[in-house]
Amino acid sequence: MGWFQCSGKSKKKGKKQKGNKSDHQIPSNIDKQKVNSSLDVQKESFKDGGSGYIAAHTFTFLELATATKNFRADCLLGEGGFGRVYRGRLESTNQIVAIKQLDRNGLQGNREFLVEVLMLSLLHHPHLVNLIGYCADGDQRLLVYEYMSLGSLEDHLHDISPDKKRLDWNTRMKIAAGAAKGLEYLHDKANPPVIYRDLKCSNILLDEAYNPKLSDFGLAKLGPVGDKTHVSTRVMGTYGYCAPEYAMTGQLTLKSDVYSFGVVLLEIVTGRKAIDNSRAAGEHNLVAWARPLFKDRRKFSQMADPMLQGQYPSRGLYQALAVAAMCVQEQPNMRPLIADVVTALTYLASQKYNPETQPVQRLSSGSSTPRVRREL
Template identity: 70%
Template sequence: MSCFTCSHPDTLSFRTSPTQNSKDTGKRTLKSFVRDMSLKFKSDRSRQRQIIAAEILKYGTAKNHVEVFTYQELAGATDNFNPECLIGEGGFGSVYKGYIKSIKQSVAVKQQNRNGLQGPREFLAEVLMLSLVKHPNLVKLIGYCAEGDQRILVYEFMPNGSLEDHLLDIGGDEEGLDWERRMKIAEGAARGLEYLHETADPPVIYRDFKASNILLDEDFNPKLSDFGLARMGPTGGKDHVSTRVMGTYGYCAPEYASTGQLTTKSDVYSFGVVLLETITGRRVIDYQRPTEEQNLIDWAHPLFKDRSKFILMADPLLKDKFHVKSLFQALAVAAMCLQEEADTRPHMSDVVTALHHLANQKIRQKEIPKEPFIKSAGHVESLGGLNSYIHP
């Protein structure tokens, strides 16, 4: 039996429901948000729903109206979770493409695996975080279902998949992303982190920044997804959050991996890893490569020390269609994000400024910069130094 959403591609573009817009009228207090949820659940006040409502009530102001769906509604939206509608799967469970008639919207439906890597805590964290934050570069949570042992999250549908799909999972005969698009995706993803770190109140540490969590809409605008590991940032004068080490191997900042002390600079390191992947087209860990090239950061470390080898770090799929000076500058930004000492890494607002410049550069005649933009892998500059890299 074919999935109707798969057989009608013209229905898959994201549309905002007029009904939904009427509910999003400026700032809504968390108290009214919880009250609305309670009215929906007069006939079924499950413990899980009460926990979610209570947790949301502890924090500032709800930025998003989050629908509550029945299992039956979501089964109908995905043709009973038809395998033909499957668009992704992993340790957390499976993601299906669907269409919800009541809100007239195409959606991605993430059904958590009952024995998977994400449990009730991660489910609650994602509903909580995405109710409290709103930004063009963060995926929108449409709603959720918490019936019995079912844990299902419903997001806006992102038709172009993830950055990983277009950067790291492409075949030899496929066209890679061009330089300008890579830099625009990097800039947008950086803006998402900047909002979480410097605008959200309380601040949010994303904790799982990687290419597969950067989703792309119909115009390849990036949106961060999967907030199951996100944590509220330090408050009350504290400079870190202590937590058990979670995330994906290769992307975790060294100080977080060794001490469990999490800061926004931990996200900055992870961003540096993804930016380096974006420049090189290489996975951070790739056991298909020769031993000395399996760890991207270890491979890049000696190359950062020799400007004559910077060009070797460009993804071959770019086919030399980039301005070499821009390549050097992008590598400078990545190198500064990857500093061993957390305090020497830039803030995401500075990274955004740098990448905005790179994303809007026109490809001009290729020329090798006369002076290296990265003096050594351990080279540390002030934030003013970062700007001098980008505006020499």
């Protein structure tokens, strides 16, 4: 979960989509905002017109300390390179929230904090996590989000605790389609487009109904406009998810996000981690392991997560893996637009699989060809 320059890190969240086109407008100078020593976010102005005020609520440090019982250990939800996330209850509204307290000595700096506040105050969609407010008291930097009760997608795919229910095929496709819709909003509805830059399973959060929402927006960048083809920037992201051309040149495009989405989709289907050094040689990198298998459809069944126990539609598996294979093409111009990915995955999510009435897949011993049996 660590940050890396030339290999990775992350940040958080959004709101509900509104019909007004102006809701999607983003000041073109957002990446150029100066972060002054006091970080008076409320007074940051937008030079391209419109209001210079942030819609998110401002909290005092005392309010958030009270909400988390003084950041007590039993309120801790998780920890990463950015700091810690706590479950809290706001006294003023009695609302349960997630409060991210940035490590003052950590890797998430004032710039990323400001970018996240600005992005999530301007971007609103059902598949982006809602930013409720922030705190910039002295040197304290905290972000307050809606509470996502089921945690991250990573929690349900990898190193699953015994109390967690395994994700079935239908839920996996629902999550994949929803995450793709969130990315489509950033690419196609925001103006100018937004490149997320840190799409990974730990940044996809789930509500109580397994609806996915993208989180952690501190690394987001405004995409190219006019006749520009890319944005040149310092390479930041998470190892295993970064598009190869971005990692090598620092040239960032919307197709860089599509590559990262392909890695996430592979994780959803296979249950494997993007990078897993505990696996056998040649299987550490998920994309490198999958590429030879993509060439032979008869081997697709080998890629299904064993946790599915054969309970998936063979046609659906092939189609999902075909989408993933297109997304992780080495050449960015060979990757699909995220809108096309949304179309494909929305269709797959609509095709409900019922193991009681549909075939359950099983591999015959020593063979890579799937044999179909029907559960009685």
